[in-house]
Amino acid sequence: MQDILEKLEARRVQARAGGGERRVSAQHAKGKLTARERIELLLDQGSFEEFDMFVEHRCTDFGMEDQRLPGDGVVTGWGTVNGRVVYVFAKDFTVFGGSLSETHARKITKIQDMALQNRAPIVGLFDAGGARIQEGVNALGGYGEVFQRNVLASGVIPQISVIMGPCAGGDVYSPAMTDFIFMVRDTSYMFVTGPDVVKTVTNETVTAEELGGASVHTTKSSIADKGFDNDVEALLQMRRLIDFLPSSNTSPVPELPAFDSADRIDASLDTLIPTNPNQPYDMKELILKIADEGDFFEIQDQHARNIITGLARINGRTVGIVANQPMVLAGVLDSDAGRKGARFVRFCDCFNIPIVTLVDVPGFLPGTAQEYGGLIKHGAKLLFAYAEATVPKITVITRKAYGGAYVVMASKHLRGDVNYAWPTAEIAVMGSKGAAEILYRADLSDPQKIQARIKEYEAQFANPFVAAERGFLDEVIMPHGTRKRIARALNMLRNKELANPWKKHDNIPL
């Protein structure tokens, strides 16, 4: 019997060794951890249960019958993050470069099926060379099976992808269909085709980092939601993110013990808005002051920074925060902001996360660059997302809420549940200067006259009271009490039930 137990242990040791010492050292030399080391960091200590450790590929072409390594380039299983079940697969770059074979794909789809059936988040750690070249269509089919499951799980369980090394070819599309993509700076890159193929096809000379590094995907392309400095930071931040997320679309939003009083008053907010309406201020200050313990997990922090999106807790429960940022382009809505905001609002709505919207928006960005780039459709995405969302929606207008942007930003007209404004709010079709110059074009030649017209328009609309008189705002609140008012509103909306008309699915402007 002892003999049998020892044999099992020996096989386990062999499987855990991955591609061997040389390849593991090469992995470490690049500043990367191995697949199993990453899983150990992601999950609660000792909680990982590995599946399919002995699976090997079945390929007999190109001499592959002589190259078999247990595990076949991916480590899969489940464990817990702060006690909650999470499924995980981690590409093992030390085994065939983490490339995907038919059996490797089966290991992943097994975990995907279990995560979906048992309603728990799934995290994929990517570090791989794409389709196993020796396997041809078997590998392509394997990818297809993974993609199909990504789509079926979308909106049912949170799916998170972390790119921690090369991620090319077939490996990029699965992350692209998950809820979030995170990247490790300098050691990871993502592209459909690498620099060599780019050179052949387009004659463009580009490095892997320039083509698909974190520096590109967190800023220009917006493919990645955030970049981290190294593997350890990325994995610890994933633990933090998972704490914010419900396990599925039918699980309640997590509720953690709050050490921050829901009634907390913050007097400094009374002076947050500068006297000069054109002077910016940092909306993040307001977010950090209303969030429990100032804890805010920002999503897409380097892209479309004129709109802020991220997760926080108020009174222990997760909320999604969407806020215009006056510090960047005066908080204007452009195409990128429309897409970024819409995707986040839809994520929150999928998973029943209430949305708190903080508004200071001068409107949509004018100009040919925006119009040619599809501003109408991209702006409509955000409008559509807010309008279809059935989760509790709480809105606070701090200063400007002009034109279409007023309507878009979770206004009462889009089923905002509780709409507040600070006394500094200005709700109008446009800014007073622009409005007076259109209405009183004849007075433009007389600076005194036009100034008087601007003042007149300002007096009429540069306040929240016209909207409050119509009932478009539920109340004008003191800035210092914002956290308390939002916390109370969230509590009041806890049992909200609202359903949209039955449909197969909607047709959001893509």
Ligand code: HXC
């Ligand atoms: C089989 C692969 C492999 C692959 C890497 N390896 N990629 N084996 N299939 N796709 C193996 C290598 O042979 C090597 O084995 C080990 O993994 C490490 O690879 P290196 O090249 O030595 O590492 P590095 O220099 O760091 O380069 C990593 C890399 C490069 C950039 C990922 O390996 C690479 O370009 N690979 C091919 C990428 C690619 O074109 N994939 C196919 C995409 S097409 P040894 O034994 O020496 O350790 C695709 C279509 C799917 O995915 C579409 C579905 C819709």
